Amino acid sequence: NNHKSDSRGALIVLEGLDRCGKTSQSSRLLSFLERLGYLVESWRFPDRNTGVGQMISSYLANESQLDDHAIHLLFSANRWEKRSLMETRLRSGTTLIVDRYSYSGVAFSSAKGLDIEWCKAPEMGLLAPDLVLYLDIPPEKAAERGGYGGERYEQLDFQRKVDHSYQLLHDVSWKTVDACLPIEDVEKQLGEMALDCVTTCQKGKALSQLWS
Numbered sequence: 001n002n003h004k005s006d007s008r009g010a011l012i013v014l015e016g017l018d019r020c021g022k023t024s025q026s027s028r029l030l031s032f033l034e035r036l037g038y039l040v041e042s043w044r045f046p047d048r049n050t051g052v053g054q055m056i057s058s059y060l061a062n063e064s065q066l067d068d069h070a071i072h073l074l075f076s077a078n079r080w081e082k083r084s085l086m087e088t089r090l091r092s093g094t095t096l097i098v099d100r101y102s103y104s105g106v107a108f109s110s111a112k113g114l115d116i117e118w119c120k121a122p123e124m125g126l127l128a129p130d131l132v133l134y135l136d137i138p139p140e141k142a143a144e145r146g147g148y149g150g151e152r153y154e155q156l157d158f159q160r161k162v163d164h165s166y167q168l169l170h171d172v173s174w175k176t177v178d179a180c181l182p183i184e185d186v187e188k189q190l191g192e193m194a195l196d197c198v199t200t201c202q203k204g205k206a207l208s209q210l211w212s
Ligand code: 2DT
Pocket: 045, 046, 060, 075, 076, 100, 101, 102, 104, 105, 106, 108, 109, 153
């Protein structure tokens, strides 16, 4: 019997339509957990800093055109190139708050008409989140918030399709929060759910892989 601890950080993912408040809630969640003394890092996908990430970024800015399948695989590759660092961080006790993950990958590509099982396949073997916080907002409400940038996908019609695709992806790790509530209420709910998850992972919950 060795004395190695199985304690680890939690993999917490935030998902939702554009303008649902994901990004500002991620930073609130980060400070909340930091204030409680946990090791936490904020991540996001796509990670535009890598070579693959730059190809994705220029595609999103409409500066390049790519086949729907090809861009799907690049988004996936962008997660694979970060997989081992992600595992290292989690095993060293750091909790990761991740803005978008494989669910965005599948929801956005299948909204274009690609087969959902085909979309899931390249994600198999990536680390499964311990918790997916879904910030639920009707596409029309999100559009009313304004501030859609000029990027590809930031259009109401398309966001409606993404909304539908997301509904097909809910699993046991998902918790849905009403993103139309006041910011502080959403923050409080996310904080409680995240804390619960961090505690469970600290006690040694095993890391698992997508899709389970
Ligand atoms: P941000 O605006 O959050 O940077 O997202 N997307 C994202 C995909 O189509 N597939 C993926 O795997 C991921 C992670 C969602 C940029 C856009 O990229 C979309 C919005």
